[in-house]
Amino acid sequence: MTTSLLHEELVFLDYKAQENEELLKNLATILNHKGYVKTSYANAVISRERVFPTGLNTLGVKVAVPHTDPEHVNKAAILVAKLSTPVRFKEMGNSGGDVDVQLLFMLAVTDPKEHLATLSKLMSIFSNGDKLLDLYQSDTKKAIINKLDEILA
Template sequence: MLEKQAVSKIDENLIKIGVKASKREEVIRAMGAMLVEQGYVKESYVQALLDREKEFPTGIMAAGLGVAIPHAAAGHVNQTTAAVWVLEHSIPFQVMGGSDADVVDVNAVFMLAVTKPQEHLLFLQKLMGLFQNEAVMLKIKNAMDPKAVAEIINQEI
């Protein structure tokens, strides 16, 4: 039961393709604001994301695609969801577990908002499995519309 709840379908309304941005903070703020507007998270979520990203960076090199997984504590979340933005041009994010100098050029941002810590870990595990599949990651990068991205992700998780 928990697994089904934690990895419920990704809503295509939370997916954007060809996002123009030049800084990670810009993307994080915009994605967070979208989740606030739609009621998934509290207003405190955006600042919590930025604070957490500074202390614990989320950039990783997945199979064929640089990704970031910004997220914040469950106390800032009203309803579990995830947003996915595929960027027009890559943006440098600090590498998860790396030094300040270690960066990865991120092409897609997967923002998680989860209400329970167990959901968070399960969602991350599912995404890590997705990130290891180069063919799937390239499909996400090259997708032309949000519905296609949602279908690709929902099929895999």
């Protein structure tokens, strides 16, 4: 992952939402208004989440990694949102269980190969509960970006 995917304007420290579709729609709208994604991104990411959920029951902090096909993206970016209260997502895989997500990484990726590489690098963070908790406890946008850069270098 390169720094070019991370932008302070796409890091939210205390984001409020009641449920996951509202959260996804609102965050997709932010990405759209800033020119990162097309208007079709919101419906596409919500539809994909229903079929292929992205909630991860990770150690320390529960995460979700909503994303959709590159055709809905104008320029690559990662939106990071620390949620003020957990939002329930379905767990990735076949369990059908719920995950109360506290940290969300919304991916807008234009290249499928880059998409897989980005997901793989993010998964390396998710498998380390200490690093994930440290990232979640960051209190500035710059700190989050710096920690992600450091972890993913």
